[in-house]
Amino acid sequence: MHQRKLLLINPWIADFTAFDLWSKPLGLLYIAKFLQNYGYKIELLDLMDRLRWQDTSNDRFKDGRGKYRKTVIPKPPALAQFPRRYGLYGASREQFIAALANVQPPDAILVTSLIAYWYPGVMETIRILRKSFPKTPLILGGIYASLYPEHARNTMAPDFLITGYGEKKVMQLLDELFGINRDYAIVPDFSDEGALPWHLYPHLKSVAIQTSRGCPNRCTYCATYLLNKKFIQRLPEDVINEITSVYRQFDVRHFAFYDDALFANRDRHIVPILNGIIDSGIKINLHSPNGLFARAINSELAELMFASGFKTVRLSLESTAPEIQKSSSNKINNATYIEAIANLERAGFARNSIETYLIMGLPGQTRLQIADSIDFVADQGVIVRLASFSPIPGTVEWDRARALGYVRGDTDPLMTNATIFPFRTQNLDYNDYLDLRRIANSRNAANRKDQQIIHEEINGTD
Numbered sequence: 160m161h162q163r164k165l166l167l168i169n170p171w172i173a174d175f176t177a178f179d180l181w182s183k184p185l186g187l188l189y190i191a192k193f194l195q196n197y198g199y200k201i202e203l204l205d206l207m208d209r210l211r212w213q214d215t216s217n218d219r220f221k222d223g224r225g226k227y228r229k230t231v232i233p234k235p236p237a238l239a240q241f242p243r244r245y246g247l248y249g250a251s252r253e254q255f256i257a258a259l260a261n262v263q264p265p266d267a268i269l270v271t272s273l274i275a276y277w278y279p280g281v282m283e284t285i286r287i288l289r290k291s292f293p294k295t296p297l298i299l300g301g302i303y304a305s306l307y308p309e310h311a312r313n314t315m316a317p318d319f320l321i322t323g324y325g326e327k328k329v330m331q332l333l334d335e336l337f338g339i340n341r342d343y344a345i346v347p348d349f350s351d352e353g354a355l356p357w358h359l360y361p362h363l364k365s366v367a368i369q370t371s372r373g374c375p376n377r378c379t380y381c382a383t384y385l386l387n388k389k390f391i392q393r394l395p396e397d398v399i400n401e402i403t404s405v406y407r408q409f410d411v412r413h414f415a416f417y418d419d420a421l422f423a424n425r426d427r428h429i430v431p432i433l434n435g436i437i438d439s440g441i442k443i444n445l446h447s448p449n450g451l452f453a454r455a456i457n458s459e460l461a462e463l464m465f466a467s468g469f470k471t472v473r474l475s476l477e478s479t480a481p482e483i484q485k486s487s488s489n490k491i492n493n494a495t496y497i498e499a500i501a502n503l504e505r506a507g508f509a510r511n512s513i514e515t516y517l518i519m520g521l522p523g524q525t526r527l528q529i530a531d532s533i534d535f536v537a538d539q540g541v542i543v544r545l546a547s548f549s550p551i552p553g554t555v556e557w558d559r560a561r562a563l564g565y566v567r568g569d570t571d572p573l574m575t576n577a578t579i580f581p582f583r584t585q586n587l588d589y590n591d592y593l594d595l596r597r598i599a600n601s602r603n604a605a606n607r608k609d610q611q612i613i614h615e616e617i618n619g620t621d
């Protein structure tokens with residue numbers, strides 16, 4: 160039987176702003192690994208792979224993160240009133256079209272999707288794919304497809320759409336298309352074991368790692384539970400083997416944890432993982448672009464983080480207001496946050512190397528609550544990261560936003576864009592939004608004593 164060829168695509172981001180924080184399409188890579196193990200031949204085009212599509216030699220950061228190239232495009236009509244330039248981030252259209260001309264004609268195309276309001280990027284990706292391969296079955300999956308299946312079906316018109324974990328589902332679908340029989344009773348729904356197929360990337364400076372799927376918490380604004388019904392952690396030895404093998408095979412020195420709950424079950428998960436990295440003798444840099452559970456950072460974990468090479472430490476606080484902390488699963492309070500910072504400092508981290516996420520724009524959240532939270536974090540000497548709220552269907556905050564009239568059942572996902580949603584609420588307007596960002600930036604600059612960093616913050620990922 161001849162080997163079936165699949166073309167896997169990580170599509171463009173379409174937004175006002177985007178910044179590469181060691182990002183890789185992990186869901187798609189897990190699918191690639193799974194299908195490869197079952198005999199499919201995989202080719203990957205990651206349109207967000209900056210090392211492939213753009214000159215990164217002038218990147219301000221030398222660790223793998225950096226600005227995506229932006230191709231300015233007309234704003235979708237729904238966003239016309241917002242005074243920011245809109246664009247496609249990643250490869251240029253010409254690069255994408257040229258790359259498609261060079262791939263082996265695939266038997267099927269798999270496209271992933273991430274944040275729902277980036278869907279115009281997916282749509283444009285699919286439009287170009289259809290021109291190059293009009294008769295090839297196209298399967299759409301990923302986060303947007305899972306959260307907004309009807310919208311995705313209507314807007315993208317994929318041949319097939321898959322929601323939730325895609326590994327086994329997509330294999331069954333492909334097998335059916337190609338007349339392949341196998342015993343599915345012995346096939347797991349997915350497999351998190353082992354290293355991902357990083358050889359699919361022509362160049363690598365950093366990789367993303369997931370040591371778990373899901374989260375044991377239920378924050379009212381978060382969709383993790385909707386996408387991952389169960390919280391599953393990998394075996395620490397398996398994670399250590401993945402990191403050491405990628406280090407040796409691909410000469411990678413930067414590893415970014417993309418877990419939602421990296422520090423859950425601390426003593427039987429992250430503690431053995433970090434001990435294993437230290438014992439292996441490899442010298443690497445660890446980054447956590449997602450917020451870490453500050454409550455878990457006792458002095459032992461802080462010391463292990465420092466010794467194992469943590470360089471980017473971002474903590475979740477969200478707000479200092481107790482009522483918001485409650486909706487944030489009570490995962491933190493101000494006293495435990497202060498203690499975590501003290502533990503990190505004693506372990507060797509400078510306070511101004513630690514960052515903390517605060518949320519802005521929750522339904523009902525006031526400007527004063529946000530300003531107080533910024534002051535509280537900055538008073539600790541820590542860097543503030545303002546993360547703008549975006550409502551996600553199926554969450555408690557979506558229902559709240561709906562009750563307040565900010566969204567409806569048929570709201571275009573574009574209107575949930577985190578750059579614009581916060582000032583569509585009654586409590587904040589655009590000037591408040593800009594003011595709060597300015598306050599955070601100036602407090603950060605004072606803590607860093609480095610004015611130049613402001614640029615990255617204005618152009619940050621949220």
Ligand code: SF4
Nearest residue numbers: 374376377378381419
């Ligand atoms: S802790 Fe983080 S990942 Fe978990 S539910 Fe809350 S926001 Fe989501």
